[in-house]
Amino acid sequence: MAESVAEALVRTLVAAGVRRIYGIVGDSLNPVTDAIRRSGTVEWVHVRHEEAAAFAAAAEAELTGRLAVCAGSCGPGNLHLINGLYDAHRNMAPVLALAAQIPSSEIGTGYFQETHPDQLFRECSHYCELVSHSRQFPRVLQSAMQHAVARRGVSVIVLPGDVAAMDAPSHDFAHGTFEGVPVVRPADGDLARLAELLNTARTVTLFCGIGCAGAHREIVALAERLHAPVGYSFRGKQWMEHDNPYAVGMTGLLGWGAAYDAMHACDVLLLLGTDFPYDAFMPTSPRIAQIDVRAERLGRRSKLDLGLCGDVRETIAALLPLVEAKADRAFLDRMCERNEHARRKLRTYVDHVGTRRPIHPEYVAATLDELASPDAVFTVDTGMCAVWGARYLHAAKGRRFLGSFNHGSMANALPQAIGAQAAYPDRQVISLSGDGGLAMLMGELLTLGQHELPVKLVCFNNHTLGMVQLEMEVAGFPPHGCKLKNPNFAALAEAAGLDSVRVEDPAEVRPALERVLGSKGPALLDVVTDPNVLAMPPKATIAQAKGFALAMTKMAFAGELDDVTDTVMSNRRLLP
């Protein structure tokens, strides 16, 4: 009997190394679901919201570097994928999304559940095509997979159920994927110009993004030669913080340490594999050079003196012989000292508040850092959890950090943890979830139980949309619409089959974390934290301070004195 399009799809995905597909079934997907069932080699990971399927596939792809797949049924089913697909695409995670479509004969008639995914997903993909004939299918599949792995990002195949059930052409040549990565480095003349820029500068700072993955040795060697402090983004942290005596922390809203100062006070700033989006944190006075393998990114965040196209590791390796060793390390020493000072200050917040009620989130994050395994995968929700993760979780070699760092979506941490744990069943995977984030995709607690994924969740239950509360305060708005009336998340999680603990007393934080991390299956710690702690960026502006004072004044005049007092009391440690 001839192979169907759906069967050919599954066979080719298996050849490409795909081991699981995240999604929710639906009748337009039935031929595919049935082909998966009969294959016996591909696991169907049944999530409770398709958005989680896309986040999970993206997490798997980001961690493994390989193609991962999610699927949704026609209309609303695949529409739910969209937020996770945006996130995947922005993170350059190679994800193939199967968007099932209504019967091909009904397209364009306003049929039940009709949408046009081939238009809807265009902006969040490199490749997005409708399969309207079985003979078209093998090469569309090949193109889709190839776009995802070669250009790093999302591909979408829109597949009507009737086409999926058709016989596949007998002479197809869908191959799996070709994933070889070419060696890309700048031409010799460009390298010489960069070497000249670095050699003639008195002081140099390096700022590293995710493009520095795999380039630790070369970058540390360059920093050593130049006596250059090394700052990094959150995505760069996992590659550059460990075993690096030149590391000076992060800049940006989540930032800490001396990275901001080092980037602003140097003569030459060298940006490596970073597309860090916050131009407000970019300096204007140093001369700036940028290296990125994606040449289209050069110069879009700051005014460049030099922009070079190349893979970071290859480029630095080729550059090193041209770079002269600097004699003076006063700048580096000053920045390292400043960084140490900032690190000690972060630590004093923890020591200072370790007995304070309500529990301070910094204390929870710092204790978690101590107890988590050296190769843990952490996922951090968009919101204050990203701040605590950036500042209190050490990027020991082997640890990985996932977040929605470019798309900035809430509720990313739990579904990302699902994908991470599915890909690495034996590794410790820890989700730092906000209470708002957890509630948004709470159904995914059931996915953990159903698929026996031993994810550990720490819910920072501050009864508020904390990040937005803070944004309102520094902009001078009294917080409004932020407060959350929450259930006991531990009780809820227990009903979903998770080993769960709730703590309100700081003395219980450590034993509760030990229990949750030591639990065999999925587990959740619901920790009631202070909603009023402020997290300051490395450079708070006068306008932000004024905005904060204004918001407090407005709240006082509106009779919300208790909230004002709580906020001030919670943040006494920030006062000089």
Ligand SMILES: Cc1ncc(C[n+]2csc(CCOP(=O)(O)OP(=O)(O)O)c2C)c(N)n1
């Ligand atoms: C899907 C989505 N909705 C809204 C926002 C705006 N937003 C950013 S952070 C945040 C608050 C998150 O609250 P929570 O998860 O409770 O974490 P907290 O900041 O309190 O730690 C909101 C509403 C967003 N980024 N994404």
